[in-house]
Amino acid sequence: MKRSDGVTLTVAGVALVTATVLAPNYQSLERKRYTDRRDCECDYSAAQCQSAGGTEVVGPWFASDETIRRQDPADPGPGHCDRHWRSSSGYSGGRGEHGSVTTEPGYRNGFGGTARRGTPPRS
Amino acid sequence: MERLVCPPRDHWAARLEAQGFDYHTSDGVPYWSEGVCYRFTEDEIDQLEAATDELHGMCLSMVADTVASGDYHAFSLDADAAALVERSWKRREPALMGRMDLCFDGRSAPKLYEYNADTPTSLLEAAAIQWFWLQDVYPQADQFNSIHEKLIAAWQQRWHGDLRTVHFASFSASREDEANVEYLRTTCALAGHATIELDIQDVGWKGRQFLDLQDQPIDQLFKLYPWEWMLDEPFGQHIASAPTEWIEPAWKLLLSTKALLPALWKRHPGHPNLLAASFDGRLIDGPVVAKPRLGREGAGIQVFPTALDAWAERASTDIVIQQYQPLPSFEGHRPVIGSWVIGNQAAGIGIRESLTDITSNTSRFVPHWF
Numbered sequence: 001m002k003r004s005d006g007v008t009l010t011v012a013g014v015a016l017v018t019a020t021v022l023a024p025n026y027q028s029l030e031r032k033r034y035t036d037r038r039d040c041e042c043d044y045s046a047a048q049c050q051s052a053g054g055t056e057v058v059g060p061w062f063a064s065d066e067t068i069r070r071q072d073p074a075d076p077g078p079g080h081c082d083r084h085w086r087s088s089s090g091y092s093g094g095r096g097e098h099g100s101v102t103t104e105p106g107y108r109n110g111f112g113g114t115a116r117r118g119t120p121p122r123s
Numbered sequence: 124m125e126r127l128v129c130p131p132r133d134h135w136a137a138r139l140e141a142q143g144f145d146y147h148t149s150d151g152v153p154y155w156s157e158g159v160c161y162r163f164t165e166d167e168i169d170q171l172e173a174a175t176d177e178l179h180g181m182c183l184s185m186v187a188d189t190v191a192s193g194d195y196h197a198f199s200l201d202a203d204a205a206a207l208v209e210r211s212w213k214r215r216e217p218a219l220m221g222r223m224d225l226c227f228d229g230r231s232a233p234k235l236y237e238y239n240a241d242t243p244t245s246l247l248e249a250a251a252i253q254w255f256w257l258q259d260v261y262p263q264a265d266q267f268n269s270i271h272e273k274l275i276a277a278w279q280q281r282w283h284g285d286l287r288t289v290h291f292a293s294f295s296a297s298r299e300d301e302a303n304v305e306y307l308r309t310t311c312a313l314a315g316h317a318t319i320e321l322d323i324q325d326v327g328w329k330g331r332q333f334l335d336l337q338d339q340p341i342d343q344l345f346k347l348y349p350w351e352w353m354l355d356e357p358f359g360q361h362i363a364s365a366p367t368e369w370i371e372p373a374w375k376l377l378l379s380t381k382a383l384l385p386a387l388w389k390r391h392p393g394h395p396n397l398l399a400a401s402f403d404g405r406l407i408d409g410p411v412v413a414k415p416r417l418g419r420e421g422a423g424i425q426v427f428p429t430a431l432d433a434w435a436e437r438a439s440t441d442i443v444i445q446q447y448q449p450l451p452s453f454e455g456h457r458p459v460i461g462s463w464v465i466g467n468q469a470a471g472i473g474i475r476e477s478l479t480d481i482t483s484n485t486s487r488f489v490p491h492w493f
Contacts, residue, residue, distance in 0.1 A: 029329065031329070031330075061329060061338065104329075104330045105330070106329030107327065107357070107358070108325055108326070109324050110326070110328055110356060110357040110361075111292075111324060111348065111352075111353060111356050111358050112294055112322070112323045112348075112356070113356050113357070114349075114352040114355065114356060115323070115348070116324075121300065121347060121348050
């Protein structure tokens, strides 16, 4: 049987769940990983602090580049406690008294470079 | 097999556009050929189907034996790529689709030029647009084309009935690529899965997994983007540790390279569906074609009078030399048969013809019937 049973779709007319949105100009992202939720909730709202297994909590992703962060009002930034964390008087915000804070990197634009140089990906 | 003039449909361009095929003409040059078609006999279609199934079976055996031996030297894969190939094969990650380019004139056995097993395109026109054409022009005739149904079935069977969210990524600067992915996404949605489309550049990596623009994990990703490019780009280093299931699977790295051709010839010398091929051409008599291992759309393909000439000019580990088999000529029009494999089955053909011996991105798609 070679014959198609019939192409029943209208290709351009099928309703699809579309989640394509404009990408923010993030090249490099980062977020903080905390061993104590109180440190995260000092930086962000409780809703922005997500469990990451065990007692670890991660904050939201933000642009590494401060210029980009300023252009994007939705960017959560490095956290409210940072002002205190980096003040000349030391750890005045209280964070750091509970647990450790590390930063982990994240990125977009890590795929696509070869095609951007003009070679078509199709064959 | 014959090339026929057939009546062009009224308002055919508008029809194609309504079907989502809005790149039927590019820079004023038609890509879709309205008003001509190829007619086959049923026996010819049977030959194409059988050859495609046999060649695909030979490819799968070759992958199995290569993984079993662990010898990837002929494929120029580094240890990381080889590990991905092995992992995906041992997990039995299923293939979705591929397109073999075959030489066929209706008289001799079909011959494999190459296997576009990773990022095949011209899917929309082969699966849907030429089918709509058949309904309009030759509604009583048949067409070797069950690509659409087989795609839906492949999506349905892929996770044993489990419904997933599947991401579809392409390089969206290309309308043709986007349209191919949109069509494929439609077949996935018709199988019941949720689908999300994004530009390959918008895939994010955040420590442990690939994420979409909503920061949702990408658990299954169809990518119209070559494996070898992905592995070379900055995110390539994360592929091994990410939980993402890739479509096509990484073992397709062994099939989407022209290094497949010498590998098959070595295993099946003299096979009627193969052309002699090797890395240095020494054992090939007569004219040859030099092909880059990873060339696309005819780029870098060159015909030489002898293998010695090819080797003298193009000697490189990145070149594969194949016996020259000219495309058949139908009053100067040279068709190549794109024979689709969906899942592991021959599923239909699409024909692109050109005026030269090398099919490139300027070739035209011509519908067929039998």
